[in-house]
Amino acid sequence: MKTQSNHTFHLVDYSPWPLIGSISTLTLTSGLVKWFHQYNINLFLLGIIITLLTMYQWWRDISRESTFQGLHTQTVMIGLKWGMILFIVSEIFFFISFFWSFFHSSLTPSIELGMNWPPFGITPFNTFQIPLLNTVILLTSGLTVTWAHHSLMESNHSQTSQSLFITILLGIYFSILQGYEYIEAPFTIADSVYGSSFFMATGFHGIHVLIGTTFLLICLIRHLNFHFSKYHHFGFEAAAWYWHFVDVVWLFLYISIYWWGS
Secondary structure (H helix, E strand, O other): OOOOOOOOOOOOOOOOHHHHHHHHHHHHHHHHHHHHHHOOOHHHHHHHHHHHHHHHHHHHHHHHHHHHOOOOOHHHHHHHHHHHHHHHHHHHHHHHHHHHHHHHHHHOOOHHHOOOOOOOOOOOOOOOOHHHHHHHHHHHHHHHHHHHHHHHHOOOHHHHHHHHHHHHHHHHHHHHHHHHHHHOOOOOOOOHHHHHHHHHHHHHHHHHHHHHHHHHHHHHHHHHOOOOOOOOOHHHHHHHHHHHHHHHHHHHHHHHHHHHOO
16 A cells, blocks of 8 residues: 555545445345334344444544544545535435425314314423423533533543543433433324324434434544544544534424424
8 A cells, every 4th residue: 555645635445345334224224124014123133233343444444544544634634524514414404304394284284184283182292391301411412512622622631531421421311311202202103294293303313313422432432542633633523513413403303393393
């Protein structure tokens, strides 16, 4: 492998992980379909295992490129930043589709819904119980991840570790509460368009919280291994951007679906 070049761009080496990652996600999706229709979870578990192994090895390779090989130059970092920005924009439009569907149904409820919102027979959640607590948790986690970012830029290793750890704990706490909320829900995803809109929007947000928590956990492990410096820490910066995006989406969910929609 070439160790020196006369340009600042990163020409990636051949890697098996994109192909294996594609196969693993196909296996995961097929396993979900088989689980839902044939009540057999084996293929889904196989897809989970392959996906996790691929994630670990792919992320390991990228960490080596950036930390030990020095291949993530300032020019490469600009490209990575734009990639992350465009990814978050695509995620924004993804959630816009759920909000569009929700407001389409709630602002003009059809006769099948009794021309009423929430539809008759649906008992919505109390806005000022678990949903409000989860809002406080996510807003607090936004503060702690910002604290971590500023501590990292000031080369304060201990405070970065502490604040990142607190953010991860808050993310896990949020997921546990949302899981409890789902278990205790008085309606299901099959209960009219209200149930579909609620569980699709909040469920996908919950998946994003799990992804963001994993993202931050990887950053904490890398930080404890001294992979980041005050000048070179885009991996953490991207995780912080993603976490703030998750926070903002939850605010819209809380205001529109939990508060206004109930």
